[in-house]
Amino acid sequence: xxxxxxxxxxxxxxxxxxxxxxxxxxxxxxxxxxxxxxxxxxxxxxxxxxxxxxxxxxxxxxxxxxxxxxxxxxxxxxxxxxxxxxxxxxxxxxxxxxxxxxxxxxxxxxxxxxxxxxxxxxxxxxxxxxxxxxxxxxxxxxxxxxxxxxxxxxxxxxxxxxxxxxxxxxxxxxxxxxxxxxxxxxxxxxxxxxxxxxxxxxxxxxxxxxxxxxxxxxxxxxxxxxxxxxxxxxxxxxxxxxxxxxxxxxxxxxxxxxxxxxxxxxxxxxxxxxxxxxxxxxxxxxxxxxxxxxxxxxxxxxxxxxxxxxxxxxxxxxxxxxxxxxxxxxxx
Amino acid sequence: xxxxxxxxxxxxxxxxxxxxxxxxxxxxxxxxxxxxxxxxxxxxxxxxxxxxxxxxxxxxxxxxxxxxxxxxxxxxxxxxxxxxxxxxxxxxxxxxxxxxxxxxxxxxxxxxxxxxxxxxxxxxxxxxxxxxxxxxxxxxxxxxxxxxxxxxxxxxxxxxxxxxxxxxxxxxxxxxxxxxxxxxxxxxxxxxxxxxxxxxxxxxxxxxxxxxxxxxxxxxxxxxxxxxxxxxxxxxxxxxxxxxxxxxxxxxxxxxxxxxxxxxxxxxxxxxxxxxxxxxxxxxxxxxxxxxxxxxxxxxxxxxxxxxxxxxxxxxxxxxxxxxxxxxxxxx
Numbered sequence: 001x002x003x004x005x006x007x008x009x010x011x012x013x014x015x016x017x018x019x020x021x022x023x024x025x026x027x028x029x030x031x032x033x034x035x036x037x038x039x040x041x042x043x044x045x046x047x048x049x050x051x052x053x054x055x056x057x058x059x060x061x062x063x064x065x066x067x068x069x070x071x072x073x074x075x076x077x078x079x080x081x082x083x084x085x086x087x088x089x090x091x092x093x094x095x096x097x098x099x100x101x102x103x104x105x106x107x108x109x110x111x112x113x114x115x116x117x118x119x120x121x122x123x124x125x126x127x128x129x130x131x132x133x134x135x136x137x138x139x140x141x142x143x144x145x146x147x148x149x150x151x152x153x154x155x156x157x158x159x160x161x162x163x164x165x166x167x168x169x170x171x172x173x174x175x176x177x178x179x180x181x182x183x184x185x186x187x188x189x190x191x192x193x194x195x196x197x198x199x200x201x202x203x204x205x206x207x208x209x210x211x212x213x214x215x216x217x218x219x220x221x222x223x224x225x226x227x228x229x230x231x232x233x234x235x236x237x238x239x240x241x242x243x244x245x246x247x248x249x250x251x252x253x254x255x256x257x258x259x260x261x262x263x264x265x266x267x268x269x270x271x272x273x274x275x276x277x278x279x280x281x282x283x284x285x286x287x288x289x290x291x292x293x294x295x296x297x298x299x300x301x302x303x304x305x306x307x308x309x310x311x312x313x314x315x316x317x318x319x320x321x322x323x324x325x326x327x328x329x330x331x332x
Numbered sequence: 333x334x335x336x337x338x339x340x341x342x343x344x345x346x347x348x349x350x351x352x353x354x355x356x357x358x359x360x361x362x363x364x365x366x367x368x369x370x371x372x373x374x375x376x377x378x379x380x381x382x383x384x385x386x387x388x389x390x391x392x393x394x395x396x397x398x399x400x401x402x403x404x405x406x407x408x409x410x411x412x413x414x415x416x417x418x419x420x421x422x423x424x425x426x427x428x429x430x431x432x433x434x435x436x437x438x439x440x441x442x443x444x445x446x447x448x449x450x451x452x453x454x455x456x457x458x459x460x461x462x463x464x465x466x467x468x469x470x471x472x473x474x475x476x477x478x479x480x481x482x483x484x485x486x487x488x489x490x491x492x493x494x495x496x497x498x499x500x501x502x503x504x505x506x507x508x509x510x511x512x513x514x515x516x517x518x519x520x521x522x523x524x525x526x527x528x529x530x531x532x533x534x535x536x537x538x539x540x541x542x543x544x545x546x547x548x549x550x551x552x553x554x555x556x557x558x559x560x561x562x563x564x565x566x567x568x569x570x571x572x573x574x575x576x577x578x579x580x581x582x583x584x585x586x587x588x589x590x591x592x593x594x595x596x597x598x599x600x601x602x603x604x605x606x607x608x609x610x611x612x613x614x615x616x617x618x619x620x621x622x623x624x625x626x627x628x629x630x631x632x633x634x635x636x637x638x639x640x641x642x643x644x645x646x647x648x649x650x651x652x653x654x655x656x657x658x659x660x661x662x663x664x
Contacts, residue, residue: 019472020476024406024476024557025372025402025405025477025542026405026408026463026474027371028370028371029369030367030368035362036361036362037360037361037369038360039359039446041415041416041449041460043416043417043449043453043456046453047453048452048453070357071357082371085375086377086456114371115372116373117374119377119380119381120377120380121375121380121456122453124375124454124458126458128373128414130371133360142358142360145355146356208357209357
């Protein structure tokens with residue numbers, strides 16, 4: 001099977017929204033008047049972002065999901081994406097499953113594939129995604145990292161730590177009861193981009209970021225971009241750790257048998273969660289609750305933004321905890 | 333050096349045209365009213381698109397050049413690009429030279445880096461480029477592969493075959509006099525995207541494509557998309573082979589010592605030339621000549637578009653030549 005057959009068979013579909021889709025030197029996209037295009041790009045590499053044995057269906061899902069998560073953090077409505085794919089070989093069953101996982105998620109968000117590239121090479125998946133953000137009275141409604149203000153509440157969506165738990169099991173550092181491992185692997189391999197929540201938070205959240213490298217590092221980006229500090233209630237954050245939110249959580253905690261320090265690491269530096277971390281004025285609490293409800297995404301108030309720089313971690317009694325939880329860095 | 337230091341040191345620059353550049357979850361681009369965004373994406377992989385020993389300065393140039401070449405073929409004005417980079421290690425001298433080669437070409441085309449991704453992994457460079465195409469009276473001025481009509485002239489810009497010659501030398505299949513090899517390697521490693529010509533051909537050319545895989549295959553895309561056929565004057569095409577256009581070409585031909593068949597392969601299936609292949613109505617001959625002159629890019633009339641499907645190669649006496657010259661395919 002040649003390069004162009006491969007594209008035609010697995011990836012080419014009629015353009016719906018784009019003025020021109022796959023099959024020319026360029027795709028053509030005409031953003032609606034009064035909108036900005038939000039653009040993000042993520043590259044997934046074997047043994048870094050996934051393991052050799054991962055299901056191609058999940059991989060297709062995840063490659064797009066991590067990109068949609070960036071649109072979510074920006075409050076952008078998904079429009080389209082390009083896909084560049086380096087493949088060791090043109091393995092048809094692999095390609096069919098990869099394309100199916102990819103397009104199932106793309107269709108769920110009405111996000112169309114408009115172009116890309118395929119080449120032979122070590123497996124590498126690079127997606128660039130395009131979303132739409134309204135500009136109202138000359139002001140963009142995009143959620144940025146730089147908008148947090150002293151006094152704002154700090155929220156996190158959904159649950160944390162599952163992806164890191166699954167990774168630890170795969171690395172042989174931990175064992176998990178089968179039903180918990182299944183749930184944790186599902187979160188690692190098929191993350192849910194919080195697109196609906198991101199859209200619902202337009203005009204409500206003051207800043208947002210998606211949690212890909214771990215909360216400490218990602219919150220650090222908000223603090224740096226907004227030039228402020230934050231206090232995190234670690235006990236509240238621990239309530240967000242996925243397996244502690246399930247029925248029978250006391251038994252689960254016993255079964256997993258982590259130290260308090262390890263639980264905190266899951267919550268503070270888990271990575272690969274693809275939840276949204278966002279800030280909003282306390283005057284917006286009802287609006288945040290409404291956004292959570294309409295998007296059917298739980299949100300948790302876990303801290304506050306402070307004028308004084310730095311990141312402070314407090315326990316349930318308000319005592320300071322050491323803040324040494326490092327986020328993932330590809331070159332550290 | 334960590335991932336974020338690496339980005340800050342080598343790739344982050346203040347946004348000029350984009351509403352928001354590097355440093356948030358998404359970049360924000362606001363296309364001018366009445367324009368379409370042309371989008372293209374190319375992935376470069378070691379041992380496929382370049383060799384391990386290539387200069388990082390040239391590689392930075394080429395990675396962007398092949399993308400700008402797609403904008404050129406579309407008649408789009410370069411605006412911005414994203415860069416995803418998988419690196420075996422954070423080698424600072426390599427990164428500095430790569431960034432310099434990349435930004436020199438980007439600046440020459442006023443095309444700004446607005447986002448991307450960096451990760452550890454086998455060397456892989458994926459660029460997605462954005463250009464602007466005017467829409468006039470509801471009609472896009474983009475040059476497409478699908479616009480060729482029976483009776484149109486067929487043109488090629490610049491010169492052909494140098495990149496393939498250099499590749500053949502690197503593969504040990506050929507030797508070249510030093511000054512010819514230097515020129516040929518320059519074309520292989522630092523191709524010139526024909527952006528100015530593409531812009532000048534808006535409203536004049538009926539169809540266009542850039543020559544990346546070789547003329548036979550790339551012309552095949554125009555024929556397929558336009559549902560027509562073509563006749564190529566191979567003797568005219570041979571006049572475009574770079575080293576035959578130089579002063580003293582007779583001596584050069586003797587020195588290189590290729591068979592007539594090998595010369596034809598250079599012209600018809602060379603690959604990596606990044607010239608433009610385009611069609612235009614014979615009524616546009618003066619306009620094509622003017623576009624060539626204003627963009628300071630030579631163009632050569634090398635054939636005609638015919639209503640009957642298929643690709644016919646003719647020699648100087650008008651005799652049919654066999655049409656068996658295959659283009660490059662990454663999976664064939």
